Amino acid sequence: MIGPHTGFNHWVRRPVIRAPDDGRADWVTGGADSRHPGSGRHPDPFRLFAIAIALAAALSGCTADQPAIDGTGTITIAGATLIDGTGAPPIEDAVVIVRGDRIEHAGSRADVLVPEGGEVIDAAGKFLIPGLVDLHNHYRDGLEEWSWALQLHAGVLTVRSLGSDHGQTPAKIDEARAGIVPAPRIFTAGVGFTHPEGFPPGKLGPATEEEARAMVRELAAQEVDLIKMWVDTFLDTRPKIGPEIRAAIADQASRHDIPVSAHVFFEEDVWQLVDAGVRFFVHGVRDQEVDDEFVAMVQEKGLSFAPALGQAKTFWWVAEHPELLEDEEFRAGLQPALLERLLDPENRAAMLKSESTAKRRVAYDYVTKFIRRMNEAGATITVGSDSGAGNIAYGWGTHHELETLVEEGGLTPLETLAAAGAAAAAELTEEPDFGSIAEGMAADLVLLSADPLADIRNTRQIDRVMQAGVWLERGLPEFPQPAAGDNQ
Numbered sequence: 429m430i431g432p433h434t435g436f437n438h439w440v441r442r443p444v445i446r447a448p449d450d451g452r453a454d455w456v457t458g459g460a461d462s463r464h465p466g467s468g469r470h471p472d473p474f475r476l477f478a479i480a481i482a483l484a485a486a487l488s489g490c491t492a493d494q495p496a497i498d499g500t501g502t503i504t505i506a507g508a509t510l511i512d513g514t515g516a517p518p519i520e521d522a523v524v525i526v527r528g529d530r531i532e533h534a535g536s537r538a539d540v541l542v543p544e545g546g547e548v549i550d551a552a553g554k555f556l557i558p559g560l561v562d563l564h565n566h567y568r569d570g571l572e573e574w575s576w577a578l579q580l581h582a583g584v585l586t587v588r589s590l591g592s593d594h595g596q597t598p599a600k601i602d603e604a605r606a607g608i609v610p611a612p613r614i615f616t617a618g619v620g621f622t623h624p625e626g627f628p629p630g631k632l633g634p635a636t637e638e639e640a641r642a643m644v645r646e647l648a649a650q651e652v653d654l655i656k657m658w659v660d661t662f663l664d665t666r667p668k669i670g671p672e673i674r675a676a677i678a679d680q681a682s683r684h685d686i687p688v689s690a691h692v693f694f695e696e697d698v699w700q701l702v703d704a705g706v707r708f709f710v711h712g713v714r715d716q717e718v719d720d721e722f723v724a725m726v727q728e729k730g731l732s733f734a735p736a737l738g739q740a741k742t743f744w745w746v747a748e749h750p751e752l753l754e755d756e757e758f759r760a761g762l763q764p765a766l767l768e769r770l771l772d773p774e775n776r777a778a779m780l781k782s783e784s785t786a787k788r789r790v791a792y793d794y795v796t797k798f799i800r801r802m803n804e805a806g807a808t809i810t811v812g813s814d815s816g817a818g819n820i821a822y823g824w825g826t827h828h829e830l831e832t833l834v835e836e837g838g839l840t841p842l843e844t845l846a847a848a849g850a851a852a853a854a855e856l857t858e859e860p861d862f863g864s865i866a867e868g869m870a871a872d873l874v875l876l877s878a879d880p881l882a883d884i885r886n887t888r889q890i891d892r893v894m895q896a897g898v899w900l901e902r903g904l905p906e907f908p909q910p911a912a913g914d915n916q
C-alpha cells in the first residue's frame with residue numbers, strides 16, 4: 429500500500445472505519461443510539477456507499493480518504509510495550525512511528541496502520557520508554573564530551589547542569605546545542621551561588637544583596653535556564669549563604685523570569701526559600717522529620733524535589749557493594765583517580781568507618797523518609813542523580829537514582845519513569861516537547877530488552893537508543909585525559 433505522502437498522521441485509523449464488536453451496524457442504519465439520530469430509518473444512500481468504501485479500505489489496510497500510506501523515511505517501532513513517561517499505564521503491542529526528529533504517532537496497534545516502505549523494527553517482547561531526563565549533573569572542565577558520551581550510551585537524553593560550568597564548559601555546551609559535539613539536550617544554571625566561604629569552592633559568593641542582584645543580571649545576560657544555589661553547611665563544615673542574600677537572588681531571578689533551584693539540607697531553609705519564591709529543590713529535608721504543616725505547605729505551593737538518593741548513599745554503597753567495581757558501566761563513568769581510590773580495600777574500609785559517613789547515614793534516613801512522605805502527599809518527585817559529584821558515574825548514576833527511588837524512596841517503577849520523564853521535563857520548560865512519548869514530541873526513545881515495571885533495574889537492559897529520530901551508536905568512551913575538578 430505505497431503511494432504519495434498525503435499529509436500528517438494518516439496512519440491513524442478513524443473511528444468511522446470500525447464496526448461495533450457485535451457486528452450490529454447501528455451507526456450505518458441510523459439506529460436509536462446512532463450519532464446521527466436525524467437520519468433515522470431512511471439512511472442516506474450516498475452515505476452508506478461512502479461507508480462501504482471505507483470499510484473495504486479498512487479491511488485492506490487503508491481508508492477511503494487516505495488511500496496513500498507512504499512510510500518512506502519513517503521508522504516504526506512495532507510490538508513493544510509502551511511506557512510513555514507520563515505515569516499512564518503501559519500500552520502493550522504498541523506502534524510508534526517516527527518521522528524526522530519527531531514522533532508522528534504513538535499508541536496501540538489496534539488504532540494504527542503500520543506504514544509500508546519505511547524502516548520497521550519488530551520490538552515484540554521489548555519495552556519502550558522516553559529518553560531519560562536527569563535534572564542534576566555537574567560537568568568538569570575538559571571532560572564534557574566524555575560525560576555526555578556516557579550519558580547518551582545510558583539513554584540519558586536530557587540533562588540539567590547544576591551550577592558548575594567553569595573553564596571551557598559553557599563553550600562546550602554551546603557546541604553541544606549547535607550539534608557540533610554529541611550530547612544530550614542541555615539546560616544549564618551556569619555557575620551557582622553559595623556563601624563566599626561556602627561549599628563548593630569557586631562559585632558565586634556575593635557579600636551583599638546588591639552584588640547578588642548584579643550577579644543574577646549577569647547570568648540572565650548569559651541566558652542561563654535557571655539559577656542554582658547551595659544552601660547547606662556540608663555536615664557543619666561550611667557557612668550557609670545568608671537568608672537576605674538568598675531572597676535577593678530569588679527576587680532578582682523572578683524579575684528575569686528565571687526559575688531557581690536550591691540545594692537544601694535543613695527544613696528551616698525550605699520554609700525560608702519558599703517564602704522567597706523558590707519552588708524547585710534538589711536533595712531534600714535531611715535534618716529532621718517534617719510535620720503535617722510542612723506537608724500542607726508543600727501541597728499548597730506545589731513544590732518539586734529531585735532528591736539524589738543514589739548520590740546520598742554512595743559514600744558507603746560502593747564499600748558495601750564492591751561487586752559494583754566489576755560493573756563496566758560504573759567503572760567507565762568515573763574519573764580514573766577516583767576509581768583507583770575505590771579499588772583500594774583500605775579506602776573502602778575507611779569510608780565505612782568515617783565520622784562523615786555516620787552523619788550521612790543519619791541524613792539519609794531522614795531524606796528517604798522525607799521523599800516517601802512527599803510522594804504520598806502528591807509532591808512532584810523528579811530524577812536528579814548528582815552525576816559528576818562524589819562517586820556518581822555519568823550515565824550509570826541516573827539508573828542508580830531510578831533504582832534508589834523505587835527501593836528506598838517508595839515510588840513505583842511507573843512513577844519513577846515519570847520522574848525521569850514528563851515530571852522532570854515540566855521543570856525544565858513550560859511546554860516541553862521531550863520527556864514523554866506522544867504525537868509531536870521529540871523522537872528521543874530508549875528501547876529496553878526487559879521490563880522496567882517488573883524491576884526498575886531493567887532500565888539498564890538497553891537494546892538501543894534513539895535521539896531526535898536517529899539510532900545512536902552506543903559505546904563506552906575512553907577517559908580523555910587526567911583532569912581534576914571540585915567534587916560537588
Ligand SMILES: [Zn+2]
Nearest residue numbers: 590814817916
Ligand atoms: Zn549537586
